[in-house]
Amino acid sequence: MLHTKIVDSKKEKILILNAEKFISNSKFGASIYFLGSVRNINDNKKVTGITYDSHDEMVIKSFEEIYNEADQKLNIKDKSVFIEHAKGYLKLGETSIIIAVACKHRDQAYVLSRFIIEEIKKKSPIWKKEHYENDESVWLKGNPFINEKV
Amino acid sequence: MKIKLELFGASRDFSEKNYLELEVQDKASINNLRDIIIQYLNKNFKGNKNFIKIVKSSAFCSENNQIISDNYKITKDQKIAIIPPIGGG
Numbered sequence: 001m002l003h004t005k006i007v008d009s010k011k012e013k014i015l016i017l018n019a020e021k022f023i024s025n026s027k028f029g030a031s032i033y034f035l036g037s038v039r040n041i042n043d044n045k046k047v048t049g050i051t052y053d054s055h056d057e058m059v060i061k062s063f064e065e066i067y068n069e070a071d072q073k074l075n076i077k078d079k080s081v082f083i084e085h086a087k088g089y090l091k092l093g094e095t096s097i098i099i100a101v102a103c104k105h106r107d108q109a110y111v112l113s114r115f116i117i118e119e120i121k122k123k124s125p126i127w128k129k130e131h132y133e134n135d136e137s138v139w140l141k142g143n144p145f146i147n148e149k150v
Numbered sequence: 151m152k153i154k155l156e157l158f159g160a161s162r163d164f165s166e167k168n169y170l171e172l173e174v175q176d177k178a179s180i181n182n183l184r185d186i187i188i189q190y191l192n193k194n195f196k197g198n199k200n201f202i203k204i205v206k207s208s209a210f211c212s213e214n215n216q217i218i219s220d221n222y223k224i225t226k227d228q229k230i231a232i233i234p235p236i237g238g239g
Binding site for chain 1: 163211215231234236237
């Protein structure tokens, strides 16, 4: 089972409660919640917030591909996965991403959660513009988009 | 032919709009499109080196959300998105 969504920060917030509702199932004995949030310092600069940009359709597609790859690469077929990523401006401490996974056993849940966030970093077209105390803003460098199919 | 180049991430600084409209020749490749974008940047941003670097390190995506190779031939008016280096989470 998979849930994916891009959450527009102007309209709503990412809520852990929604993730809990989605992955909760008595057939799974292990659940992991990973939350990413806006940090106050980056490269010795005082950060005041981050604007997230996303190619929504490609991001959702990448989440689905990552979920399916977990079947083949990790051989974890029985699982529940909830992924939401924010879009728009977020203040310090606000949640930018939630990855909630539920599996039968804890080993699978830990591996799956880590796998998903690392793959998102490589494959999901999302960008960050950091805002600093002195009113400067900078798009973060990022990593070239990896597409194994081209 | 006309390409509507949708801008994302750092490439949003290339224009006040969310896109650029660019003229390309029939059967132009993605590599040709890169050169055309760089010509635009030379003209409008005095060849801003950071901007050019972004174009050279970007991937491109078709309107049906497929990443397209550098050899892909553009044969009709279409929307193409530029995908600069990524970093979500």
